[in-house]
Amino acid sequence: MANLAVDLKEKSTSKSKINVTLSKSFKIWISALTIAFLIGGYFIVERFFTGLAATNLSSITPWGAWIAFYIFFVGLSAGSFLLSTLIYVFGMEEYERVGKAALFTAIVCMIVALTFVLMDLGRPERMLNAIIYWNVTSPLAWEVHFYLVYIGLLTVELYIAMREDLVRAAKTNSLKGFVAKLITFKNATINAATKKRDHMWMKILGTVGIPLAILGVHGGTGTIFAVVKARPAWHTALFPIIFVVSAMVSGTALLLAMYIIKKKVQKQPIDQGMVVSLAKLMVGFLIIDLGLQFYEYLIGWYGLETEHLDTLATMMASEKAWSFWIVQMLMGAVIPITIVFWKKTSQNVNALLAAAVLIVIGIIGVRFNIVVPPLVVPVFHELPWGNYAPTIKEWMVSVGVVAMGLLIYSFGELLLPIEETSDEVSHNGK
């Protein structure tokens, strides 16, 4: 106990030091986000008054940027959650540094994803109808339910993952300590029994969460598209699987990028071994994803179905093909794979950071290419073709929603013990 007390003292002093070094860059970061959120917020409010007339959507192309961002953030969430299960369920302790951040990222990404759906509804005030009048044959209605259960599970899991740190923090006099006191019981303690109990619950929740995240949340989101037989390019059994794999790619890339950026800003040492290994994992997922996409396009092309060919042509050979070749393929695949495998860059943290950021941007391109091209091609060749590009208003609303997510994340990190404690660092450094 005496040792623990000394430990705690050391920790509280080191934490206040961190806070001091953090404060300036943190303040700049928060004010930049607030400005972005306020500008975006204006357009969000405006959108609620004008309705979907604020967008470039039409009855030919009824889904656009907001749906693309929605599936992008669902993917990030599922990906970062699955990464956290590697740690808490499969015991890959080398990634423990990003464990709680992965869980919290998963929660915030879900909130952002659902906000994008809300923006996209023609009648946002009726959103609860999807729960009240649940249609059991609608994948979208199932997804709304899965998302809510998933967010609940993530929240409980994050709480248990943080519990020891919360109990420790509750005894300190810092801002985190104050929050910790609010959300822990007075008689909460840490001993061998609670450690065992927490560990067991992490394993149970993680195990329940894996099928929920794969089949329910992200496979299910892919199913929303895959069941639509009216759009041949979506209507393949491989589609939900590609969704899950690309979620793993983007989730890993996002966590890697966030870890490196955070450590750089805080001027703390970066665990190079973990970064290199995480980058390898990320590119591994990316290569599987590319393989699946290759078969998807090949078989679609070989089928010679007019609408399928038109969709592929719209994606790969129209004036908007830059989104496929430059964003999805060059930025999202070729450059990052080169960086991770080329000897000169494979150990360089900055280069790997660039690879991770490029992959995240590349997956945004993937999401747009999933949503838009099949909806540009009309269901009959004689009907008018769609011509969709997001309006400034759509972009500004998106900026506002993303800024909101980043604000939630930043304040969460300020108030909750999400970053690894020095205890874990020593444990990892053994």
Place this chain on the structure above:
Amino acid sequence: MGLFSNEKKVDYDKIVDKMLPDAKKEMDESQYDTELGLNMARDARKVISGKLKIEDFHKVYSSSLTKEFGNYYASGDGPDIRKGDGPKWAMVIDLKKCVGCDTCTVSCKAENRTPPGISYNVVMESLEGEFPNIKAVNLPRPCMQCDKPACAQVCPTRATYKMENGIVAIDNDRCIGCRYCIVACPYGARSFDFGESYEQEMQGANDVTSPEYGVERGNREKGKTPIGTVRKCSFCFHRLQRGEEPACVETCIGDARFFGDLNDPNSVVSKLAASPRAFRLKEELGTHPNVIYLR
């Protein structure tokens, strides 16, 4: 004139009475009971003027009606639509008769008062073949009112559903505007109401609306249903309720469209649907449309 008006009215009534057929004579000519008919007519007038309750009327005549008409007499209920006794509406479009004049599209817009960007019915025109061996195909496309509608399958709120009479309906008060049905419809028959209006071109355009699915919503106003929800052809359900054909059927200049009850084996649509020329759009998708084309 007021003083004399009473007398005049009696004169008019007499003229009308002279025009009426003699009830007793008419009933004698029919194969059914004269006495019963005359009594029922007298009591029916009492029901209309409020001197007799409709329930009592039914009570008095129920047994004698059963005796007189047997199985044809139903005790007040209409056909039980839940048993599939009611009509199942279907449309047959003869492509050989269609000249591509777009009258159906225009009359549909006029009848249903659809806003800019929304047409429940369109005519898809295409040229097939190489000149001079060329053929023009005009393919009118209303909503197919599928028996297995992909749109109703994916709707998260059950706002769109299949009615017993075969029409696929939308509850615009429940629709959340997610547009999943538009994405899922293989016929492109659904449109989102973005809230646009012809008010700029035509004064008072928002004041005239059409009662879709029998619901009269009054003026079209910003933010008011059906704006922000999905809309589609309803086979002019409000006209069917009045015993009229859909507007596109009524106005077709070449009489290319037929409308009727597919449950009735003697209806024109049933007979045409059995023709070797009959086909449906995208049959391979299994949606089973109730709009049948004659090639």
